[in-house]
Amino acid sequence: MALAQAKTDTLRARTADLSAGGSGWLGAARRDAAARLAAMGLPTKRDEYWRYTDPASLTQAAPIPAALFDAGDEAPVFDGIEAVKLVFVDGVFDAGQSDDPALAGVEITHLSAVDGVDIHWARDIYGVLETRGQIPVQRPLATLNTAYATEGFLIRATAKAERPVSFIYLHQSETSDALIHHCIKIDQGAELTVLENGPAAARVTKVMEVEVADGARFHHIRAQGRDHERRAVTHVFARVGAGALFKSFTLTANGCLTRNEQVIELVGDDGVAHVAGAAVGDGTFHHDDTVFMTHEGLRCESRQVFKKVLMNGAVGVFQGKILVKPGAQKTDGYQISQSLLLDGDSQFLAKPELEIYADDVKCSHGSTSGAIDETALFYLQSRGVPKRVAQSLLVLAFLAEAIGEIEDETIAEDIRSRLEGWLQRHEH
Amino acid sequence: MLEIKNLHVKLEEEDKVILRGVDLTIGAGEVHAIMGPNGSGKSTLSYVLAGREGYEVTEGSATLEGEELLEMEPEERAAAGLFLAFQYPVEIPGVGNMTFLRTAVNAQRKARGEEELSAGDFLKIVREKAKTLKIDSEMLKRPVNVGFSGGEKKRNEILQMAMLEPKMCVLDETDSGLDVDAMKLVSEGVNALRDQGRSFLVITHYQRLLDHIKPDFVHIMAAGRIIKSGGPELALEVETNGYADLLAEAQ
Numbered sequence A: 001m002a003l004a005q006a007k008t009d010t011l012r013a014r015t016a017d018l019s020a021g022g023s024g025w026l027g028a029a030r031r032d033a034a035a036r037l038a039a040m041g042l043p044t045k046r047d048e049y050w051r052y053t054d055p056a057s058l059t060q061a062a063p064i065p066a067a068l069f070d071a072g073d074e075a076p077v078f079d080g081i082e083a084v085k086l087v088f089v090d091g092v093f094d095a096g097q098s099d100d101p102a103l104a105g106v107e108i109t110h111l112s113a114v115d116g117v118d119i120h121w122a123r124d125i126y127g128v129l130e131t132r133g134q135i136p137v138q139r140p141l142a143t144l145n146t147a148y149a150t151e152g153f154l155i156r157a158t159a160k161a162e163r164p165v166s167f168i169y170l171h172q173s174e175t176s177d178a179l180i181h182h183c184i185k186i187d188q189g190a191e192l193t194v195l196e197n198g199p200a201a202a203r204v205t206k207v208m209e210v211e212v213a214d215g216a217r218f219h220h221i222r223a224q225g226r227d228h229e230r231r232a233v234t235h236v237f238a239r240v241g242a243g244a245l246f247k248s249f250t251l252t253a254n255g256c257l258t259r260n261e262q263v264i265e266l267v268g269d270d271g272v273a274h275v276a277g278a279a280v281g282d283g284t285f286h287h288d289d290t291v292f293m294t295h296e297g298l299r300c301e302s303r304q305v306f307k308k309v310l311m312n313g314a315v316g317v318f319q320g321k322i323l324v325k326p327g328a329q330k331t332d333g334y335q336i337s338q339s340l341l342l343d344g345d346s347q348f349l350a351k352p353e354l355e356i357y358a359d360d361v362k363c364s365h366g367s368t369s370g371a372i373d374e375t376a377l378f379y380l381q382s383r384g385v386p387k388r389v390a391q392s393l394l395v396l397a398f399l400a401e402a403i404g405e406i407e408d409e410t411i412a413e414d415i416r417s418r419l420e421g422w423l424q425r426h427e428h
Numbered sequence B: 001m002l003e004i005k006n007l008h009v010k011l012e013e014e015d016k017v018i019l020r021g022v023d024l025t026i027g028a029g030e031v032h033a034i035m036g037p038n039g040s041g042k043s044t045l046s047y048v049l050a051g052r053e054g055y056e057v058t059e060g061s062a063t064l065e066g067e068e069l070l071e072m073e074p075e076e077r078a079a080a081g082l083f084l085a086f087q088y089p090v091e092i093p094g095v096g097n098m099t100f101l102r103t104a105v106n107a108q109r110k111a112r113g114e115e116e117l118s119a120g121d122f123l124k125i126v127r128e129k130a131k132t133l134k135i136d137s138e139m140l141k142r143p144v145n146v147g148f149s150g151g152e153k154k155r156n157e158i159l160q161m162a163m164l165e166p167k168m169c170v171l172d173e174t175d176s177g178l179d180v181d182a183m184k185l186v187s188e189g190v191n192a193l194r195d196q197g198r199s200f201l202v203i204t205h206y207q208r209l210l211d212h213i214k215p216d217f218v219h220i221m222a223a224g225r226i227i228k229s230g231g232p233e234l235a236l237e238v239e240t241n242g243y244a245d246l247l248a249e250a251q
Helices: A002-015 A024-040 A128-132 A140-148 A374-382 A387-403 A409-425 B042-050 B074-080 B097-111 B119-132 B137-141 B150-164 B180-193 B208-212 B233-241 B244-250
Strands: A084-089 A106-110 A153-157 A165-170 A177-186 A191-197 A203-212 A217-223 A231-240 A245-253 A257-266 A272-282 A286-295 A301-311 A315-324 A332-341 A347-356 A362-370 B002-011 B017-026 B031-035 B055-064 B082-085 B092-096 B168-172 B199-203 B217-222 B225-230
Touching: A002 A024, A002 A140, A024 A128, A024 A140, A084 A106, A128 A140, A128 A203, A128 A231, A140 A177, A140 A203, A140 A231, A153 A165, A153 A191, A165 A177, A177 A191, A177 A217, A203 A217, A203 A245, A217 A409, A231 A245, A231 A272, A245 A257, A245 A409, A257 A272, A272 A286, A272 A387, A272 A409, A286 A301, A286 A332, A301 A315, A301 A347, A301 A387, A315 A332, A315 A362, A332 A347, A332 A387, A347 A362, A374 A387, A374 B074, A374 B092, A374 B097, A387 A409, A387 B092, A387 B097, B002 B042, B017 B042, B017 B055, B017 B199, B017 B225, B031 B042, B031 B233, B042 B055, B042 B074, B042 B082, B042 B168, B042 B199, B074 B082, B074 B097, B082 B150, B092 B097, B097 B119, B097 B137, B097 B150, B119 B137, B119 B150, B119 B180, B150 B180, B168 B180, B180 B208, B217 B233, B217 B244, B225 B233, B225 B244, B233 B244
Parallel strands: A084 A165, A153 A177, A165 A191, A177 A203, A191 A217, A203 A231, A217 A245, A231 A257, A245 A272, A257 A286, A272 A301, A286 A315, A301 A332, A315 A347, A332 A362, B031 B199, B031 B217, B082 B168, B168 B199
Antiparallel strands: A106 A153, B002 B017, B002 B055, B217 B225
């Protein structure tokens, strides 16, 4: 009872300045979420799902201030990629800095524009996929977002988009607290790439709900900013149709606390879902990838590829599950989580899980922690490669499988060069 | 070219002495072979010259063209002109062979104050050299030594040597794991690199490699010391009689 009371108190404090407002379908969805959240309460470290990551700083009333980061003259990630840029400053959309949201075959609407509207395609997605993602594990911070987010976009691709949509999240106030909620629908046969870059705020709670219709293709590539003190909890809820493709890659360099949850359902036959991440952290870096992959359709393929490079006491967490439902025959599920510990102070905590209710499936998972291969290092040095370059080569080689999940070579190269830059700045 | 004087080496982690006063002088353009029974310290000598960690030099020196090698980082030794062909070439998953070669070539050029090779020039040179070693473009694209056969790995070592154009080449049991044809191919690769300014130290168990790579001098190593030196005939003697007589003689 004491715990339940504590959860309720935390929730009351966290939501004191927020309002589940609005009318029409969106208002209804928010109120429904607020009610669901009240029943759940906010998570604590005593919840099994938060055992390795303390949610206290994410659930407390006000965010812990985060110093602003000066990236110097380094161009923002994806800067060279031609895209429709949508800029948020501390979690608030800034039309002045953004492109005109016009892209052939893609509807782009701000959340505020549908407030009070009775019917909109997004009403079958907003809060709906998030609600589905609450079983079997509760994700109250996602529900909090559904109930109180007023920022975000509703994006629907009806054809193959010529350019990506690029969200840019600037952090300009040390005490900002952002709630951002996007809904994305890729119609049958359509294709869209969504890029995300930036820390967003001192603290950000994000949800992206994605419906990938039959035969549609969705690519998601994000970088979470280099601010050392920012905290982020993000959720991707995706429903992947028959013959559809869902791919998501995340680069995390720095950040004090990051929890990236991805909940993906392969509901149609022959669907493909790949989620990958490369995380590099130094010192007070706590990075958590929590993935729940559900196979429902026949012959679906899923991959989870997560690599972390940790130094000076950094902590990496991976909780990854593959659930194969009864009848999901010929499932091909793969999961790998690995960490490269550059010193003895860092740690990696991994909880890989398989739960399989079909008898004709192929599922594998692996998890490793290791140091740089000294023999390989010497081999490279003996060929004249300076030690720091050799180390950087080996670290990039370690991350290669994750980066390899990015289909667009220009984007992959951008990510690779960011990692090289990070490694150069963190020579030891 | 290479001058080793009274070199004493022990393992860093344990009290095990491996080299007990090695003296060896290799002149420019000369090919020397070191033979000896297992555990005599041949491979240790090659690793110590290349700068591998785990060994402690307790006495002596090793200079390359007058420069003290033992105080340099492994990459500095390479830039100074030393090359070690590994007995067991290392697999490096995730690093493409071509990237590896180009990084190495350009790192050495940079260290020597030379201009880096352009991608085009590099490609042209590497293709030409790979062809003579029968290394196909597929092998160049694959990660370094991953999935290579024993022969392919050794050919890849020689390709690296050809690309880096070192002054002093140390070949550590380059013949191990090779069939007759592969040994011939590797030897041809080595012989093609022989010239006035380049010296070789060939470490081997068997005389047969020395049929292909003809040495000027042969040294017999035992218990961490060179116990006998001579011409090519010394290798034939070992092949016929084994090491027993030589060891007894040394004692």
